[in-house]
Amino acid sequence: MDHMTAGEIGRLTGSIVRQVTDFAPWLRNRGFRAGVPETLTALAALAELNLSSIDEVCNAFRSIYARTPAEWGIFPTLFEQYFGIREARLEEKRRLQPDDLMGGTGAGEKAERPPLEITQGVLAGYHPNDGERFALRADGQILKDVVKLTQLAVRTMDAPRGRKWQSRGREKIDLRQTIRSALRHSGEPFELKMRQRSPDKPRIVLVMDISGSMKPYAPFITSLAWSFTRVRARTQIFLFSTRLLRVTSLIARKGVTGIPYSDLPGLRGGTQIGGALAQLLRRYSSLLQRHTCVIIISDGFDAGHPEQMHTSMRDLAARVGRVVWINPLLGEPGYEPTSVGMSIALPYIDAFVDVHDVTTWKKAVHSGVLRAAP
Structure with missing residues (x-):
């Protein structure tokens, strides 16, 4: 591929389109989530940009392709590497050699190009060995505290009579x-x-929402799910967005090191809480008994049909002993559970709590949210 230079960027229109089309696959190999929508947006932006201004093109593409603070910090470096622009000016924090990201270029270009200074050299969720972005990774700094609180919570739970x-x-x-x-x-x-x-051991079914709106809380939620695999309880863990996926063993084995998107087939953007709960009732009915505590972790924004949400919550509440809904937004100032999905679910919930960090989880445990009513 011919690389653009500062003097050629204004006249090689056909080459620009071709290079921008190939830019998304190139970014995906470096941990970005870039696809056809981002490519179409970038091509549409070319018509409005001053193509003679490298900084303007870089900033526009940065707002299109970068989704996290780490991606925002490293994007100018990747833009320079791909398009061959040498005017990048970035804040110094860690030195990154050009070949670390490019995989090698010509010897003359190596000698001519100066080392780049970048603000953040490691992408969030980017594994240095294989380049995979992790969908779920527990926060290792809080695991010990979360496990202790989960052990305390499980000891207070109702359990069936053993053999x-x-x-x-x-x-x-x-x-x-x-x-x-x-x-x-x-x-x-x-x-x-x-x-x-x-x-017997308490029976717990943990159902976690991993749609885009729950992404800020993913590290703690993953830590919480992993802690339930380390206590004396019969725990089953499910993820859902547009469909339901059983991940108990996956969370137990890879919750701390990280679970890449490739290990979560079929989970796409969007949220269908009612449909996911319907799959739980239909496919895993043996797990839903009168001593089972179902913990749903979601912000309650449901894109599915309201009638399915109502039917699923009604049938779920009738089959299990306790339904606990954890909503990380509940502690936000001014938040009210007025969304359609959340308002439908509220009548069938035994406990509705805000849990988004260790402090709120400790408060919920001491208030006895998992303990069955006497």
Whole structure:
């Protein structure tokens, strides 16, 4: 591909279109989420831009392709690398050699081009080994605190009666313990030892919304989901956007190191809460029992049909013991749960709480949101 220079950018219109078309695949290999919509927007912007101004073109493309602060910081460097512009001026923080991103160029160009200074050299969710952007990654700095709080929450939960017996209660005589105790008194059974069924592990179904509106809370939500795989509970974890995906083992194995988009097939943009819950009721009905606690983590913005949302929430509340809805927006000043999906779900929710960090999770646990009503 012929690279544009500052003098040629105004006259090589056909070459510009071809290069902009190939720019999105080139960015995807470096961790960006760029596709046909971004390409069409960039091509439309060319008609309004002053193509003789490199900075104007770079800033316009930056607003189109960069979605995160890290992408915003590194974009000028990538723009310079791809289009061959040498006028980039960036704040110094870490030195990045041009070949680190280009994969090698001609020897003469290497000697001529000065090293670039970039503000942020590591993309958010960018793995240096294979270039994959991670859809979910737990916040490692808070995992210890989150796990302790989750353990406390699970200990207070309602649990079904287990199959094993334990030495308490007045249900049945524990003959073995009675004889052992009698041996201390020359074989006279002065005290009858009783036993009863020990409680089973609590049953939890965690349903997480990973649509675009929940992206700011993804690190903490992933940490919370991972913590439920490290406590004494029968936990099943699901993700949903436009469809439902079971990810219990995936969260347990890769929640801390990061789960790339390639491991989450079929999850696209948009949110259909009612449809996802309908799939849960239809495909995983064996998990939904009277001792099950269903925890839904979502902001409640549903793009599906309101009737499906109503039917799904009604049937779910009728089958399980407790429905807890975690909405990270609930603590925002001025927020009211007035969206169609949220207003439909509220009558069927046993607890509606704001959890978006360790502090709010601690407050929710101590208030007993997962504990069944006596």
